[in-house]
Amino acid sequence: MEFPTLSFYAFNFLHLLYYRHIGDSLLARFCPNCGTEETRERPLIEGLCQTCFTLEYPLLEVPKEIFLEACFNCASYKWKGKWVQPKAVKFNDVLQEAAILAVEKSIKLAKNAKKTRISIEPSFSEIARALRAKAIIPIKVKAYGVIHPAQKIPHEEEFEVDIIIDLVTCPKCSKAARKEYQAILQIRADERKLTDFENKTIKNLVTAEIEKFAKKGDPGAFISELEEKAEGLDFYLGSLHIAKYLVNSIQAKFGGKMKETSRQTGWDRNKGRKLYRTTVSIRLPAFRVKDFFEYRGAIHRIEELDGQKIIGLNLLTREKIFLPWKQIEREKIQLAAKREDVQSALVSAVTPDKLQILDPKTYQPIDVQRPKSLIGIKASKELSILKIDKTIYVVE
Ligand SMILES: [Zn+2]
Ligand SMILES: [Zn+2]
Structure with missing residues (x-):
């Protein structure tokens, strides 16, 4: 049997002492x-x-907000004063690409960082809401790593940064846009001007639809110019297929006849072929809501109208009638009066099936057929009437 030598004990003892000593001083x-x-x-x-x-000593420094500009037309974005062509194709992807680049270039990693993992995650809960507006992309940055060899707890940091992207037209596009339209979308109305309602609704519709195309990354999704003329609206658009899409949307809402004409405007020198510009036009019907037409001997007021039909109200029977545009055309139904022709007049006498109304111009009493639904009407009450030739119709 071998005994441990003294040196062995001594060594172990010293070893123990050493650790105790360190241990004590650590606890202090x-x-x-x-x-x-x-x-x-x-x-x-x-x-x-x-x-x-x-x-x-944080691992990462991340700003709270980063500001960028992006062109909603060509989808290039501005970083450090330079316009960058994106790799992504779709507009949303471009914004994401720009946002990630901006974060990557704006974060500062600690000098001695080791074993680091950094993740940059855009969240697309909020995105460009309107054309020529802002896109705000919130981004989460997570970082993991150590910066000192004695670190037992690695850094686990999380940041939130908002990338605020101004959607603008880049200098290249604004210069090009004035001339480089592909199609004209022309809005007119038959035998009249556009109403304020039509004007406003159509402008809103065109802007909203183009915004949708822009979000999908369509390079032609822009209005190069809008001309407001006495006879209607001319939109100079970046794309023919968008112009066609829009004319169909407008027709579905207001009815009217569509037409397409092309003319040669020059030569495409790069491709060596003729260059055409197409005008897509729509002529809205002369009929407007609240105008009057005669159908089979009875005067009707237009209650509703869209791309397929009009709904008319028989002023006497108060019955509603649906008339498809095809029938209106076939039977050559025409306007009998405009909504501006409605006047107000006083009721001078009432019988079960007749009303007596004072002609608003001559104040002569005139017998009028009483609409069936008109109940509780009394003398001296005011009514909306329509006078066509010598006949007076009660409107309301
Ligand atoms: Zn502490
Ligand atoms: Zn651009």
């Missing part, structure tokens, strides 16, 4: 920030506990 040290005791597993770093160290 505290983090000045939070008071945490130092342990062998968690030594202080630069006088701070592991947690306070990660807070004092």
Whole structure:
């Protein structure tokens, strides 16, 4: 049997002493920030506990907001004063690409960072809401890593940064846009001007639809110019297929006749072929809501109208009638009066099936057929009437 030598004991003893000594001195040290005791597993770093160290010396610095510009026409974006052509094709992807690039270039990693993992995650809950407006892309940045060899708790940091992208026309596009339209969308009305309602509704519709195409990344989704003329609206558009799409949407809402004409405007020098510009036009019907037409001997007021039909109200029977545009054309139904022709007049006498009304011009009493639905009418009440030739119709 062999006995351990003295040196072996001595060594072990010393070894033990050494650790006790270190252990004692470790227990004596505290983090000045939070008071945490130092342990062998968690030594202080630069006088701070592991947690306070990660807070004092962050792995990553991330700004709260980053501002960018992007062109909603060609989808290039401006970074550090330069317009960059994006790799992505779809508009949303471009915004994301720009946002990620901006974050990558704006974050600062600590000098001695090791074993780092950084993730940049855009969230698309909010995106460009309107043409020529802003897109705000919130981005989450997560970072993991250490910056000091004694670190037992790695940094796990999370940041939220808003990328605020102004949607603009880049200088190249604004210069080109004035001339480089592909199609004209022309809005007119038959035998009249556009109503304020039609004017406003059509402008809103065109802008909203083009915005949708722009979001899908369509390079032709822009209005190069809008001409407001006495006879109607001319939109100079970046794309023929959008012009065709729009004319169909307008027709579905208001009815009317569509037409397409092309003319040669020059030569495409690059491709060596003729260059055409197409005008897509729509002529809205002369009929408007609240105008009057005669159908089979009875006067009707237009209650509703769309691309397929009009709904008319028989002023006498108060019955509604649906008339498809095809029938209106076939039977050559025409306007009998306009909504501006409605006047108000006084009722002078009432019988069960007749009304007596004072002619608003001559104040002569005139007998009028009483509409069936008109109940509770009394003398001296005012009514909306329509006078066509010598006949008076009660409108309301
Ligand atoms: Zn601490
Ligand atoms: Zn552009």
